[in-house]
Amino acid sequence: MRVSEPLVQIILLNWNGWRDTVECVESCQKLSYPNFRIVVVDNGSTDGSEEILRKRFPTVELIQTGANLGFAGGNNAGIRHALSSGAEYVWLLNNDTVVAPDALTELVRVAESDPRAGMVGSKIVYHDDTGLLWFAGAVLDPEQPHRPYHQGLRQRDAGQNDRVAETGYVTGCSLLARKEMMAEVGLLDDGLFLYFEDVDWSARAVCVGWKLLYAPASVVRHKESVSSGGAASPRLVYYTARNRLYFVRRNFPAKLWAALCYDLFEHVLVNLKKGRLACARAGLRGILDFLRGKAGPLPEP
Known part of the structure; x- marks a missing residue:
């Protein structure tokens, strides 16, 4: 010191x-x-x-x-x-x-x-x-x-x-x-x-x-709730799906395809299977906004 x-x-x-x-x-x-x-x-x-x-x-x-x-x-x-x-x-x-x-x-x-x-x-x-x-x-x-x-x-x-x-x-x-x-x-x-x-x-x-x-x-x-287990919301899903791809592209570009496949499975297909349609749409929107080059706050519909 x-x-x-x-x-x-x-x-x-x-x-x-x-x-x-x-x-x-x-x-x-x-x-x-x-x-x-x-x-x-x-x-x-x-x-x-x-x-x-x-x-x-x-x-x-x-x-x-x-x-x-x-x-x-x-x-x-x-x-x-x-x-x-x-x-x-x-x-x-x-x-x-x-x-x-x-x-x-x-x-x-x-x-x-x-x-x-x-x-x-x-x-x-x-x-x-x-x-x-x-x-x-x-x-x-x-x-x-x-x-x-x-x-x-x-x-x-x-x-x-x-x-x-x-x-x-x-x-x-x-x-x-x-x-x-x-x-x-x-x-x-x-x-x-x-x-x-x-x-x-x-x-x-x-x-x-x-x-x-x-x-x-x-x-x-x-003060995160233990019982929530990180329960997903459409807002969380959108930012996680989108920003994961920005993060990987910048720091580990060779792994971008794997990240994209993971996003599609985890945030779109899994949510569809569980009947969480709003979360599935948010995940897809996050992926598409990454592909469109959109960043910043969640755009209004």
């Missing part, structure tokens, strides 16, 4: 979710790390979030984007602000999380242990069942890059993933990024809007020699 700890700016993206954001900010205010600032980026909320958050946290900086720029665009607005304000690291943190007091200390400790650590991710557990893992590192197989997955997902945490290690990607749910890495790699891809933007960013960093590390002593609780 340096004599003086590097400045970290924590970026919390809010979109019509002020209740979760309040709990997340309150947990961040209890962090033991001595040199951080919290920046809330409001993505054009329509539920009164900006007024509520400004009143609740008058000393926390809030940036208003004026529109829903998606996960990528909203976080990029926060990252640009953080870097222009002297941040040496930025911590992207989902607003529907609660962090342990030493979560940031452990992320920085691992990042500072290796100057080529471009991104560091936390151990993420379920908010309502903290003994159940959501993210404990990740696998990105170059032979099947269209099928990245979280290690440990919905497994009982018995210490099986408690070593600092390189990881296939870092989830944007809790992602510490080094300023030098961002200067070389650039920021998240605004065109992806939602989903696969963190996997894509990770792959781009690895391509130019940066390491991605997993810091198991940094623990974050995430």
Whole structure:
């Protein structure tokens, strides 16, 4: 660790979710790390979030984007602000999380242990069942890059993933990024809007020699429902099907045909077989929009 700890700016993206954001900010205010600032980026909320958050946290900086720029665009607005304000690291943190007091200390400790650590991710557990893992590192197989997955997902945490290690990607749910890495790699891809933007960013960093590390002593609780199992919605299916193809074409172009076949099977045929017609149509639309070169937010019908 340096004599003086590097400045970290924590970026919390809010979109019509002020209740979760309040709990997340309150947990961040209890962090033991001595040199951080919290920046809330409001993505054009329509539920009164900006007024509520400004009143609740008058000393926390809030940036208003004026529109829903998606996960990528909203976080990029926060990252640009953080870097222009002297941040040496930025911590992207989902607003529907609660962090342990030493979560940031452990992320920085691992990042500072290796100057080529471009991104560091936390151990993420379920908010309502903290003994159940959501993210404990990740696998990105170059032979099947269209099928990245979280290690440990919905497994009982018995210490099986408690070593600092390189990881296939870092989830944007809790992602510490080094300023030098961002200067070389650039920021998240605004065109992806939602989903696969963190996997894509990770792959781009690895391509130019940066390491991605997993810091198991940094623990974050995430409010994803255990019972949902990642239940699909047409919106999720659209972005996943489309952005998977953009991600593979950019980073693993030789595997694009395999990714396209996977999308057709997983998002169109499987949904048709299960009678989920809206999801099947969304998957097909995502594939077609990729082929048409459409990016950004989901186009209106």
